[in-house]
Amino acid sequence: MNKKAVVIGSGFGGIAISLRLRKLGYETTIIEKLNEIGGRARVFEINGYKHDAGPTVITAPFLFDELFELFNKKRQDYLKFVPLEPWYRYYFHDGRTFDYCSTIDKTNQQISKYDKSDIDGYKKLLNQSKKIFDVGFTKLSDKPFISFFKMIKVIPNLIFLQSYLTVSQLVNKYLKNPYLRKAFSIHPLLVGGDPHTTTSIYALIHYLERKWGVFFCMGGTGKIVSELKKLMINCNIEIKTNTEVKEFIVENNKISKIITDKEEITNFDLVVCNADPPVVYSKLLKKYNLKRPFKKEKNLLYSMGLFVLFFGTKKKYNDVAHHTIWMTERFKSLLHDIFRKKILSKDFSLYIHRPTATDKSFAPEGCDSFYVLCPVPNLQGNINWDKESEILKDRIISELSNTIMPDLEKTVTDVFWMNPNDFNKDYNSMHGSGFSIAPIFTQSAWFRYHNKDKKIKNLYFSTAGAHPGAGIPGVLSSAKVVENIIKKELNIK
Ligand SMILES: Cc1cc2nc3c(=O)[nH]c(=O)nc-3n(C[C@H](O)[C@H](O)[C@H](O)COP(=O)(O)OP(=O)(O)OC[C@H]3O[C@@H](n4cnc5c(N)ncnc54)[C@H](O)[C@@H]3O)c2cc1C
Known part of the structure; x- marks a missing residue:
């Protein structure tokens, strides 16, 4: 050529x-x-502990x-x-847990711990997710959107699918239990959006996960x-x-x-x-x-910033799942603080990655490797990350030590982090945002x-x-x- x-x-x-x-x-x-x-x-890689930095x-x-x-x-x-089980484990502020599992039956068993009547709601949510997926993923995700005419053509579809609703509005239509509402709303955060403002097109992720599964390489x-x-x-x-x-x-x-x-x-x-x-x-x-x-x-509007804390532990935390979503009590107002007010709150929610749950090669024998991702304001907020990073690191380790990772303060080793300044500097990301x-x-x-x-x-x-x-x-x-x-x-x- x-x-x-x-x-x-x-x-x-x-x-x-x-x-x-x-x-x-x-x-x-x-x-x-x-x-x-x-x-x-x-x-x-640091002293035998390996960390994927992002996805x-x-x-x-x-x-x-x-x-x-x-x-x-x-x-x-x-x-x-390799397929994971559970896909994610949610840990709520009061110590209750919810395993989001690889089969609908197992997920329904978990839903029934909170509210049996939401099993039907989850079925309806998945049906709606499939309808969105059939348009949003199958028909549109690999097609260009460079002409406005094409946009006009899909608008009736988008209205029919209620894309004007946000992900959390859609989830709340189908589920009643407040814990389950949170658990099934978090997906936009995986692509940089607040579920309370992200278009419900992104609720297609529910069906996408069910169709092909959730894996670790x-x-x-x-x-x-x-x-x-x-x-x-x-x-x-x-x-x-x-x-x-x-x-x-x-x-x-x-x-x-x-x-x-x-x-x-x-x-x-x-x-x-x-x-x-x-x-x-x-x-x-x-x-x-x-x-x-x-x-x-x-x-x-830019996606949130990320504070990603990487560390090893000198022992294994076998009760911590491969993917854990650790949630504080506040949800909507916490996300409002992060996305709109752009302030660093005292409380936080976390995603915890423990690759050693599936692949021992990530840490020395008898040890674990972790990263903890904390959504934070991007650099449009006025936060002194040189000062706040150390403080946030200590607070995260202390909270985890008091909840799902006892004695973490004593077992933690080889700690380092990336904050929004690093995203800006390393990836040339506007305002240090995590996801553009x-x-x-x-x-x-x-x-x-x-x-x-x-x-x-x-x-x-x-x-x-x-x-x-x-x-x-x-x-x-x-x-x-x-x-x-x-x-x-x-x-x-
Ligand atoms: C902590 C974290 C966890 C995530 N978890 C998941 C997950 O579990 N699953 C999932 O599907 N997604 C996840 N994501 C999202 C996903 O990682 C990203 O959306 C995706 O990888 C971005 O890929 P990209 O192709 O846009 O490029 P990027 O990965 O953003 O890379 C762009 C590259 O371009 C380089 N670059 C920029 N400007 C220049 C320049 N001027 N000259 C030369 N080079 C330049 C940058 O240095 C960078 O290396 C996660 C993201 C993060 C940050």
């Missing part, structure tokens, strides 16, 4: 589009500012299978995805990155790490030059950004003041960053901030959208 593509950023969206472009015949180069590829899915929950595994199949390989020959998410890296090297994708793109030069409505901190790159046909779109438009393309799809960066722009209705589908720029003819986006959105299934689908646009432009079936 003799055409060249450059991909900026090596998160899963960047890796996936580089493989898809290579398969289309493009000579492909991927540029990453960090010293390794993977983006948020990078790995930290841990694997859903929709077929999206990874497809990447191997592009090159006539089987994902199963390289990566072992043996060796961790980092193992997926390392196997995909081997695939990239085998098919001659050029990988440039420790290289940051600083500016794009546009001539005749095309990017003609990429200026990095090391060199200037010319001679390519197209550029795909896996970098955060708000940063691309407001910094890398600043001087061109381009028209954005909907709103300018200052008017967008928030998944509210007016920032979804056509209203989200488009997968292809309207004016610059050779600029595409395969990333969490573009359609369809954040999360691994989201960004892997984003790469499919870009591939579909390019194929159409090249007249390839």
Whole structure:
């Protein structure tokens, strides 16, 4: 084909589009500012304790299978995805627990501990989730939303599916019990949204999990990155790490030059950004003041920040499930503090990852490896993270020590963290947000960053901030959208 593509950023969206472009015949180069590829899915190792830095929950595994199949390989020959049980364990403020399980029967047994009558409500919620999934995932997630006409065409569907409701409004329609309402509402937080403002399109995650399951990749998410890296090297994708793109030069409505901190790159046909779109438009393309799809960066709502605490323990906590959602009593008002008021409250809710529950290789013998994710305000809040990080770390360890991890204060070792400043610095994420722009209705589908720029003819986006959105299934689908646009432009079936 003799055409060249450059991909900026090596998160899963960047890796996936580089493989898809290579398969289309493009000579492909991927540029990453960090010293390794993977983006948020990078790995930290310290004194025998291993930590996936970001995504841990694997859903929709077929999206990874497809990447191997592009090159006539089987994902199963390289990566072992093991189903989890339970999928998540909820631990509520009063010590009650709820296991969200791999089968509906087992989940119903758990629901009956709280309110038997919600079993029927859960069935109805899942039915509604399937209806949303059939449109939101099956029909729309890998299709471009670059024309407003297409948006107009789907609006009747979206109204029929009640997408104007938020996830929590939808869940509350079907479930009565306050504990269950919380447990079944949290999914938007996994993609950076407050369930009380996120469009109920994201309730499709309930059915998506039921359809394909919830998995952990043996060796961790980092193992997926390392196997995909081997695939990239085998098919001659050029990988440039420790290289940051600083500016794009546009001539005749095309990017003609990429200026990095090391060199200037010319001679390519197209550029795909896996970098955060708000940063691309407001910094890398600043001087061109381009028209954005909907709103300018200052008017967008960004996802929350994340304080991620990594540590090992000198003993095993066998009662802690692989995925635990540890919830404080406040829910709606806590999220309001984080997303709207942007203040650091005294209380918090946590997601706890214990990979050693499934894969011993993450810690020395007889020990555990953990990360604890605490949603916090992004950098639009006025928080001194240099001071507050240490305090928050101590509070988290003390709360866990008093609840599900007795004596943690004595057994904890090799502690470090990432706060929103680190997300901003390491991933070039606008306002240090954990998941780019928030998944509210007016920032979804056509209203989200488009997968292809309207004016610059050779600029595409395969990333969490573009359609369809954040999360691994989201960004892997984003790469499919870009591939579909390019194929159409090249007249390839
Ligand atoms: C703590 C955490 C837990 C999560 N858990 C889950 C989960 O369990 N399951 C799930 O599905 N999702 C999860 N997510 C969400 C998911 O990880 C992300 O939405 C997804 O990985 C983002 O991928 P991406 O392709 O957009 O790129 P990113 O991973 O954001 O990577 C973008 C890359 O581009 C690089 N870059 C940016 N600007 C430049 C530049 N100018 N020059 C060169 N390089 C640049 C950055 O350094 C970065 O490496 C989690 C996220 C976090 C942070």
